[in-house]
Each structure stands twice: as C-alpha cells, then as structure tokens.
Amino acid sequence: MDALGEAPDLFEAEHRALLAARAAHAGGPDGAHAALGELLAAYERLLRETRRLVRRSDRAELEMTQLNQRLQDLAGELQYRATHDPLTGVLNRAAIIERVNQLFARGGLTLIVLDIDHFKRVNDSFGHPMGDKVILGVVACLKQALPAQGLLGRVGGEEFTLLLPRDDPEAAEAVAQRARRAIESHAFGLPDGSRVTASFGVSCLARGASFDAAYGQADEALYAAKRGGRNCVAHASGDLQLHD
Numbered sequence: 001m002d003a004l005g006e007a008p009d010l011f012e013a014e015h016r017a018l019l020a021a022r023a024a025h026a027g028g029p030d031g032a033h034a035a036l037g038e039l040l041a042a043y044e045r046l047l048r049e050t051r052r053l054v055r056r057s058d059r060a061e062l063e064m065t066q067l068n069q070r071l072q073d074l075a076g077e078l079q080y081r082a083t084h085d086p087l088t089g090v091l092n093r094a095a096i097i098e099r100v101n102q103l104f105a106r107g108g109l110t111l112i113v114l115d116i117d118h119f120k121r122v123n124d125s126f127g128h129p130m131g132d133k134v135i136l137g138v139v140a141c142l143k144q145a146l147p148a149q150g151l152l153g154r155v156g157g158e159e160f161t162l163l164l165p166r167d168d169p170e171a172a173e174a175v176a177q178r179a180r181r182a183i184e185s186h187a188f189g190l191p192d193g194s195r196v197t198a199s200f201g202v203s204c205l206a207r208g209a210s211f212d213a214a215y216g217q218a219d220e221a222l223y224a225a226k227r228g229g230r231n232c233v234a235h236a237s238g239d240l241q242l243h244d
C-alpha cells in the first residue's frame with residue numbers, strides 16, 4: 001500500500017515499457033529497437049510474474065479445498081458425536097427422542113424399551129469391562145433382530161429402544177420376541193458360564209403422540225415384565241399382558 005492507501009501496481013515497469021514502445025512506434029523506426037528491447041524484457045518479467053501468481057493462487061485454492069474438506073469432516077464428526085452413543089455406536093437418547101417426535105408427526109409407531117436383567121451382578125461379579133462387553137453383545141443381538149426400517153438407540157446405561165415406524169402390536173411382538181431370544185441364546189462368555197437375558201416393554205401409539213407418552217407406557221410395561229419374572233415381553237395396550 002502507498003501513502004494514499006492504494007495497492008502498488010505490480011506491472012508498473014511493463015506499463016511504462018508499453019507507453020515508451022507506443023511513443024517510439026508513433027515517432028518512426030529510429031527509437032524502435034531500444035523500445036522493443038525494453039518491451040521484450042518487460043514481457044518476460046510479465047510472464048514470470050503471471051506464472052508465479054497462478055502457482056500461488058493454485059496453492060491457495062488447494063489449501064482452501066483441503067480446509068473446506070476438513071471442516072466438512074469435523075461437522076460430520078460433531079453431528080455423529082451429538083447423536084450417537086460412544087460405546088455402542090447406536091443412536092443416543094437425544095437422537096431417539098428427536099426421531100420419535102418427528103415420526104409421530106407423520107404417523108403411528110412402536111417403541112420397544114428393553115433393559116438387561118440383573119446387569120448390576122455382571123459388573124459386580126466380573127468387572128465393568130465385562131459389563132461393557134455384555135452391552136456390546138446385546139447390541140449385536142438387537143441389530144440382528146431389528147427389521148430394515150427400524151432404529152436402535154441406547155436410552156440409558158443398560159436400557160435400549162427399538163423403534164418401529166408402525167403402530168402394529170403383532171409386528172412389535174414378533175420383533176421383541178426375536179430380540180429376546182437372540183439375547184437369551186447368545187454366548188456372552190461370562191466366566192461362570194451364566195446366560196444374559198433382557199426384559200421388554202412395548203408401546204404402540206397412533207400419530208400425534210409424543211416420545212414422553214410412548215416411553216412412559218413402554219417403561220411401565222417393561223417394569224411389569226420385570227415383575228413378571230424377567231426375560232419376557234409386556235405390552236402397554238390398555239391393561240398389561242405378559243408374553244413369553
């Protein structure tokens with residue numbers, strides 16, 4: 001910048017050489033040779049500068065593209081972390097609440113809530129890492145039992161939800177029983193050879209309901225399943241019915 005705040009003209013010398021060449025050309029052949037020499041030198045410098053500027057701008061563009069990609073990756077990572085459980089990689093509670101409320105705006109749905117039975121015993125007897133391994137095993141069983149259009153989430157420590165995009169109690173019963181059997185028969189590798197089971201509560205509600213209503217019902221049914229002896233499925237359709 002000069003004193004007036006204007007950027008210096010990078011091609012001042014070339015501009016002057018051009019003016020001189022123009023004047024020499026207008027004045028006849030006498031001064032033309034010297035002017036042509038100056039013009040050549042100026043033209044060569046112009047090419048060098050232009051190449052340097054193009055290279056610099058290519059580098060800047062590449063850096064911008066890389067920065068942009070990094071930003072997009074970070075935004076995706078942030079979005080993933082905000083919506084997924086770090087241990088299991090399934091949807092977290094906040095993401096499940098959002099999905100359920102979105103789906104209720106469009107139609108009915110089924111919320112199945114399940115809780116691993118006597119899970120505290122696993123932690124107390126074999127340690128927290130073994131408990132984590134059981135949680136991962138349960139998630140693998142749930143993924144196996146979940147239909148393609150269903151969603152799986154972790155809504156508490158050892159509590160999960162299966163979300164089915166229709167309020168169909170029979171389909172819900174089939175999915176819950178499939179998940180229950182998958183857990184019951186899975187080899188978790190506990191040191192004492194004991195099996196792991198889970199209890200299930202099912203709520204099917206029509207369009208316009210909310211996560212709180214569906215979760216409240218499913219949770220109540222889940223505790224009926226616990227009271228009913230665990231390793232079973234209870235529905236919240238009016239009065240609670242146990243299935244095994």
Ligand SMILES: Nc1nc2c(ncn2[C@@H]2O[C@H](COP(=O)(O)OP(=O)(O)OP(=O)(O)O)[C@@H](O)[C@H]2O)c(=O)[nH]1
Nearest residue numbers: 115116117118119120121123128129131132157158
């Ligand atoms: N390993 C591990 N344990 C967890 C995690 N989150 C919660 N827990 C444990 O889960 C256990 C839950 O125990 P309780 O709520 O008493 O229930 P429970 O022993 O499963 O008994 P019931 O539900 O009545 O069958 C507690 O010991 C928690 O510390 C986790 O991420 N990893």
